[in-house]
Amino acid sequence: MTRTVYLNGTYLPETEARVSIFDRGFLMADGVYEVTSVLGGRLIDFSGHLIRLQRSLDELGISNPLTSDEWLAAHRELVAVNKITDGMVYLQVTRGNPGDRDFAWGEGVAPTVVLFTQDKPGLADNPQALTGLRVISIPDIRWGRRDIKTVQLLYPSMAKMMAKKAGVDDAWFVEDGNVTEGTSNNVYIVKGNKIITRPLSNDILHGITRAAVLRFAKEAQFEIEERLFTVEEAKAADEAFTTSASAFVMPVVEIDGAAIGTGKPGRVAPRLREIYLDEMRKAAI
Incomplete structure (x- = not known):
């Protein structure tokens, strides 16, 4: 067609x-x-x-x-x-x-x-939401205005292919030792009841899904801490996940070959995905 x-x-x-x-x-x-x-x-x-x-x-x-x-x-x-x-x-x-x-x-x-x-x-029924994503970390060599959603997507595209070649699902960018974001998503780690994510700046895209998910997370009594975090912190976290407009909330269960938490989706990411999809469907136009 x-x-x-x-x-x-x-x-x-x-x-x-x-x-x-x-x-x-x-x-x-x-x-x-x-x-x-x-x-x-x-x-x-x-x-x-x-x-x-x-x-x-x-x-x-x-x-x-x-x-x-x-x-x-x-x-x-x-x-x-x-x-x-x-x-x-x-x-x-x-x-x-x-x-x-x-x-x-x-x-x-x-x-x-x-x-x-x-x-x-079936966009909202992605089976990977049940199994989680595996990611690798790579250096972030993009230009300095990642907050502008430009069509300059060569390096993110190359990163997707690096991930594919490594046999995983995606890549996380790392700059000065800290995670910035994924190839096409914002990233988070979870420790206990605390959700940790990089604060807004020129270094990351100001995600529309990010804003909604953090709002819903606060309403659900999760603690939000906006700060930098390292790959090593991610490996030691209880959970990790990403948000984006097309994948919504997706658990991340492995980074650079190391299992995050139990190596399976935990309780936070699936719950936030459920809340997000429910609320967004009600507010859709």
């Missing part, structure tokens, strides 16, 4: 969508993106993604091409026309096509806007 996609105000078959070779997203990775999950045909935490989109655009000095209502209408139209029950809507905004390649950019160039869906039946 050919998907219908959105390109600069027009809905068209994916086979007919065209972006200029001079678009700065293609030439310079000069653009940002968001991914919103869809469960039961409805959008999960949509307003949070729009708020972060605006922040990313502001940080790069790119004008927001659509209003909040227009973004919502485009998402809903693509979900409907592509018959998405469970899946994702990807949006990307680049600085656009200035007409030629140049490191500097001029004024008055219209941003390029792309949206498409991904059909993921």
Whole structure:
């Protein structure tokens, strides 16, 4: 089945969508993106993604091409026309096509806007939520503004392939001895009733799922400690987990070959996953 996609105000078959070779997203990775999950045909935490989109655009000095209502209408139209029950809507905004390649950019160039869906039946029923993820640690050599959700994803992609080659599920980045985040997720360790995660800064993405999960965790009487932690601390933790918009809350049971806790998902991550999915389904639009 050919998907219908959105390109600069027009809905068209994916086979007919065209972006200029001079678009700065293609030439310079000069653009940002968001991914919103869809469960039961409805959008999960949509307003949070729009708020972060605006922040990313502001940080790069790119004008927001659509209003909040227009973004919502485009998402809903693509979900409907592509018959998405469970899946994702990807949006990307680049600085656009200035007409030629140049490191500097001029004024008055219209941003390029792309949206498409991904059909993921049973998105919330990932069997790995029952078994947990295994990860490796690797040096974090990304640029210094990881808080901006740009399309500069080469190193995270390479890290995913490093993990695959090592026979595990994912990789955690480490900088100055401390864990920053996963390739496409925020990371946490658990000690007793305390959830430990790196504080927000330019060093990590300000996760929309992160914010919701920490809010729910506090309501569930967990103690939250936002601080740096090492790989060795992770190995000695009772549990570990990740959060992301498409995988929600996922237990992590091994890092660099060492079992975390019992080597199986503990009580905290599964409970937070259950709470998150329940609350997000109720609030979906």
